[in-house]
Amino acid sequence: MASDSGSDVVFSDAEHDSDVSLPSxxxxxxxxxxxxxxxxxxxxxxNLPSDVDSDGFWFSPSEDxxxxxxxxxxxxxxxxxxxxxxxxLFNFAAMEIYSPPRVLPMIDxxxxxxxxxILTGWNLLDxxxxxxxxxxxxxxEVKMLLLSPPCTIFxxxxxxxxxxxxxDPETLKKKWAEGLHHLDFSAxxxxxxxxxxxxxxxxxxxxxxxxxxxxxxxxxxxxDVYCADFDQCMLDLRAPNNxxxxxxxxxxxNCHWLASTLRQYQCDRSHIHQPIEGSMAGxxxxxxxxxxxxxxxxxxxxxxxxLL
Numbered sequence: 655m656a657s658d659s660g661s662d663v664v665f666s667d668a669e670h671d672s673d674v675s676l677p678s679x680x681x682x683x684x685x686x687x688x689x690x691x692x693x694x695x696x697x698x699x700x701n702l703p704s705d706v707d708s709d710g711f712w713f714s715p716s717e718d719x720x721x722x723x724x725x726x727x728x729x730x731x732x733x734x735x736x737x738x739x740x741x742x743l744f745n746f747a748a749m750e751i752y753s754p755p756r757v758l759p760m761i762d763x764x765x766x767x768x769x770x771x772i773l774t775g776w777n778l779l780d781x782x783x784x785x786x787x788x789x790x791x792x793x794x795e796v797k798m799l800l801l802s803p804p805c806t807i808f809x810x811x812x813x814x815x816x817x818x819x820x821x822d823p824e825t826l827k828k829k830w831a832e833g834l835h836h837l838d839f840s841a842x843x844x845x846x847x848x849x850x851x852x853x854x855x856x857x858x859x860x861x862x863x864x865x866x867x868x869x870x871x872x873x874x875x876x877x878d879v880y881c882a883d884f885d886q887c888m889l890d891l892r893a894p895n896n897x898x899x900x901x902x903x904x905x906x907x908n909c910h911w912l913a914s915t916l917r918q919y920q921c922d923r924s925h926i927h928q929p930i931e932g933s934m935a936g937x938x939x940x941x942x943x944x945x946x947x948x949x950x951x952x953x954x955x956x957x958x959x960x961l962l
Contacts, residue, residue, distance in 0.1 A: 729759070729767055729769070730755060730769050730774040730775070730776075731744065731767060732775045733775060733776060733786060736786065737786070741789075741793065741794065744767060744768065745764050745768075746766075746768060746790060746794035746795065747764050747766055747795075747796070747797050747961075748766045748768070748796065748800065748958040748962075749766070749770065749790070749796050749799055750768070750769045750770070750800040750801075751770050751771070751778070751787070751799065751800065751801050751802070751803075751840070751843065752771055752801060752803045752836065753771050753800065753802050754769055754771050754773050754774055755767075755769040756945075756946055757951050757954045757955050757958070760951055760952055760955035761955045761958055761959050761962070762959060763962045764962060770787060778836065778839060779832060779835065784839065791843055792846070795850070796847065797852055797853060797961040797962060798852075798853045798854070798855070798957060798958035798961055799843055799844070799847050799852070799853070799855075800854075800855055800857075800954060800958070801840045801843060801854065801855065801856040802856070802857045802858075803833075803836035803837055803839075803858070803864075804833065804836055805858045805859055805864060806829075807829050807830055807832075808833060808858070808859075808863045808864040808867075809859065809862060833864075834867070837864055837867050837869065837870060840856055841869035841870055841873060844856065844873055845873070847908075848873075848876075848908065853907070853908055853909045853957070853958075853961060854907060854909075855906065855909065855954065855957070856870075856905065856907070857903060857906075858903075858904060859902065859903060859904070860883050860902040860903055861902065862904075865904065865906075873906070874906055876908075878908050879906060879907070879908050880907055880908070880910060880913035880914075881905070881906050882904065882907070882912070882913040882914075883902065883903070883904050883917070884902075884904075884916045884919040884920060885900050885901070885902055885903070885919060886899070886902075886903055886919075886943075886947060886950065887899060887900040887901070887921055887927060888919035888920065888921055888922070889947045889949040889950045889953075890947045890948070890949050891943065891947040892928075892947070893928040893934055893939055893942055894935035894942065895928060895934060897926055897927065897928035898925045898927055898928065899928050899930050899939070899942070900921055900927045901943050907957075909957050911957060911960060912953070912954070912957040915957075930942075930943045
């Protein structure tokens with residue numbers, strides 16, 4: 655069980671800057687072929703889809719912006735605006751971290767603007783930006799903290815296609831350290847919520863190795879924390895050709911209503927799935943699959959709205 659002591663929310667900027675230990679199976683693995691429940695469904699053969707970069711890593715909106723420069727959203731305060739105006743002018747009832755505005759705009763009872771992501775001008779690898787967010791967590795009552803840290807490095811497909819072996823060792827070490835940085839930062843936010851008796855949710859693919867990262871596994875083992883595994887095709891995740899996309903997803907939360915609601919959405923095989931490989935309508939299908947469908951956003955928004 656995670657400790658509720660104040661020391662749990664202390665984060666060292668140097669924690670992953672050096673001597674990063676890679677898992678022993680990161681290069682050699684007996685992982686079998688990708689399954690339908692993976693982030694990319696039905697992928698087969700030696701050819702990687704178009705959303706894999708030259709190093710063999712899947713792009714993620716929060717990491718790469720899919721070739722576009724990160725731009726601040728008009729609905730989200732910039733770091734500069736936040737410091738100029740001060741905390742008292744902003745609503746912290748709910749926050750989404752590592753996400754552009756997608757859930758908060760659906761909350762009816764308060765105008766929450768805290769959708770903090772590199773695409774909205776909040777680079778959480780920057781120590782000063784991170785400390786600003788920590789200050790928010792420490793001083794404000796965030797009734798629902800929504801976390802969706804980048805999952806790229808933790809995908810089972812990285813092992814399946816031996817992408818780790820294709821990486822320059824220093825580049826791999828850097829990408830792994832950044833992934834752990836985001837996970838540990840998320841874990842710190844979660845522990846702060848638990849310590850204050852407030853709610854959180856963290857989303858990653860169901861088979862991502864991140865669930866076994868010790869700080870996340872420790873939180874997952876608490877009796878007051880629940881995991882909901884579900885299929886986003888049942889929440890109307892669709893490709894541009896209107897076929898459903900099956901993306902097996904896990905959300906960890908201490909909100910019983912949210913977990914019990916999401917567990918209902920198991921694929922009933924009543925529809926045809928679009929394999930999440932290749933490209934369509936100008937973007938890779940994995941790019942389309944990384945966008946929460948409106949029905950999922952509405953459920954997450956309702957979980958927050960019930961607390962307001």
